[in-house]
Amino acid sequence: MMLKKFLFADLDDTLFQTLEKCAGRAALEPAAYYSDGSVCSYTTPAQRAFFGFINEGMTVIPTTARSLDSFERVSLGFNSYVLLNFGGIILQPDGGIERDWQGRMHGLMTAALPGLQALAARIDAWAARTGYAGRTRLVEDAGTPFFIVVKDPRKITANLETIEREVVLPWIADGNDGYCVHRNGNNLAILPASLDKANAVAYVTERLRREHGEIITFGMGDSRSDARFMADCDYAIIPRRTQLSRLTVETL
Ligand SMILES: [Mg+2]
Numbered sequence: 001m002m003l004k005k006f007l008f009a010d011l012d013d014t015l016f017q018t019l020e021k022c023a024g025r026a027a028l029e030p031a032a033y034y035s036d037g038s039v040c041s042y043t044t045p046a047q048r049a050f051f052g053f054i055n056e057g058m059t060v061i062p063t064t065a066r067s068l069d070s071f072e073r074v075s076l077g078f079n080s081y082v083l084l085n086f087g088g089i090i091l092q093p094d095g096g097i098e099r100d101w102q103g104r105m106h107g108l109m110t111a112a113l114p115g116l117q118a119l120a121a122r123i124d125a126w127a128a129r130t131g132y133a134g135r136t137r138l139v140e141d142a143g144t145p146f147f148i149v150v151k152d153p154r155k156i157t158a159n160l161e162t163i164e165r166e167v168v169l170p171w172i173a174d175g176n177d178g179y180c181v182h183r184n185g186n187n188l189a190i191l192p193a194s195l196d197k198a199n200a201v202a203y204v205t206e207r208l209r210r211e212h213g214e215i216i217t218f219g220m221g222d223s224r225s226d227a228r229f230m231a232d233c234d235y236a237i238i239p240r241r242t243q244l245s246r247l248t249v250e251t252l
Contacts, residue, residue, distance in 0.1 A: 003214055003215055003216050004058075004059070004208075004212045004215045004216070005057060005058035005059070005215070005216045005217075005218065006058055006059050006061055006080075006205075006208060006215055006216070006217050006218065007054055007058050007059070007060050007061065007217075007218040007219075007220060007237075008061050008063040008083070008197075008201050008204075008217065008218070008219045008220070008229060008230075008233060009054075009060055009061065009062060009063060009219075009220045009221070010062075010063055010064055010197075010220060010221035010222060010223070010226050011032075011062055011064040011066060011071075011074060012032075012041065012064065012065070012066070012222075013184075013185075013222040013223070013239075013242060014220055014221055014222045014226075014239055014242075015031070015043070015047060015051060015076065016031035016032060016041040016042060016043045016047060016076070017041055017042070018040065018041050018042075019039075019041075019042060022044060023044070023241070024044070026045075027044070027045045028042035028043065028044060029042060029043050029048065030042055030075065031043045031074065031075055032070075032074045032075065033073040033075070034073070035069070035070075035073065040073070043076075051076065058218065059079075059080045060078060060080070061078075061080050061081050061082065061083065061204065062074075062078055062082045062083065062084075063083040063087070063197050063200070063201060063219075063221070063226075063229060064082075064083065064084060065084075065085065065086050065189070065225075066084055066085075067084060067085055067139065067141045068084060068089065068141055068142060069141075071084055079093065080093050081093060081204050081207075083197060083200045083201065083204065084141070085139070085141050085146045085147075085195075086146065086147065086189075086191060086195050086196065086197055086225070087195065087196060087197040087198070087199055087200030087201070087229075088105050088109065088141065088144065088146045088195055088200075089101075089102065089105070089141060089142060089144075090102075090200055090203065090204060097142060101200070101203060102142070102144070105144060105194075105195070106143070106144045108192065108194040109144050109145055109146055109192060109194075109195065110144075110145070112178065112179070112192030112194065112195075113145050115176055115178065115179060115192070116138065116145070116147070116148050116179070116190065116192070117138075119136075119148065119167075119168065119171055119176070119179070119190060120136040120138065120148050122167055122171060123135075123136050123148075123150060123163060123167050123168070124136055126163070126166070126167050132159065132163075133153045134150050134152050134153055134159065134163075135150070136148045136149070136150050137149050137150075146191070146195055147189050147190060147191040147192070147195060148189070148190050149187065149188065149189045149190075150163060150188040151186050151187060151188075152186055155186045157185060157186055160183055160186070160187075160188040161183065163188060164181055164183050164188060168181050168188070168190060169181070177193075178192060178193050178194075179191065179192055179193060180193050182223065182224065182225040184222075184223045184224065184225070184243050185243075189225075196228060196229075197225070197226065197228070198228040198229040198231075198232055200229075201217075201219070201229040201232060201233070202232060205217055205232075216234050216235075217232075217233040217234050217235075218233055218234065218235045218236070218237060219231070219232070219233035219235070219236050219237070220236070220237040220238070220239075221238070221244060222238070222239055222242035222243060222244055222245075223242070223243050224243060224244060224247065226244060227244060
């Protein structure tokens with residue numbers, strides 16, 4: 001009997017990326033859109049060939065920081081479970097929200113919210129004091145608050161590194177070790193430690209094992225924040241020229 005194969009795949013910078021991150025401009029096709037309908041991200045021919053290849057042999061399960069709304073604006077087709085908001089929301093294959101997981105996450109996230117609000121106030125106070133134009137945003141979805149994010153208005157990523165070093169890391173070190181920080185490109189996110197793609201991947205993997213018996217799992221992603229769920233899969237796939245490949249195989 002052939003074992004069924006499942007690929008937990010991050011989306012942004014893994015299966016597609018914004019125009020400025022595309023290595024070339026030839027034969028790009030839109031893969032995701034902004035809410036105003038303009039194109040946000042593109043696939044290269046190689047990415048489309050890869051996506052076709054994986055869909056022939058396995059079931060692809062998006063494992064992303066995107067929300068319900070921004071996932072709707074991804075035009076690649078998927079037909080199984082979907083993990084959103086860093087694993088805070090799981091969609092079932094029929095598209096409905098998995099309610100047991102949602103209930104569990106809502107309790108954990110509600111408990112973690114005061115800490116996120118305190119840190120957001122601290123970052124915004126720092127920004128006001130230093131004349132920095134960026135502000136924090138609390139990402140909520142389907143009635144649950146999940147994490148806070150800062151983007152640099154001019155996409156100067158060194159500014160986010162400064163905020164991480166001067167505000168976020170000292171705050172975490174000062175008795176707030178229930179939170180962790182992810183910074184990649186123009187994205188600085190602070191999450192409750194209980195919000196982790198790996199937890200949702202473990203939950204769905206367990207369910208897939210109940211449905212199918214023994215299975216093989218693959219994990220694919222571009223960021224540090226993907227490493228933990230990828231390590232829990234039988235195989236890990238890392239696109240080249242990404243944060244995660246620079247930290248691992250390219251370094252070695
Ligand atoms: Mg990514």
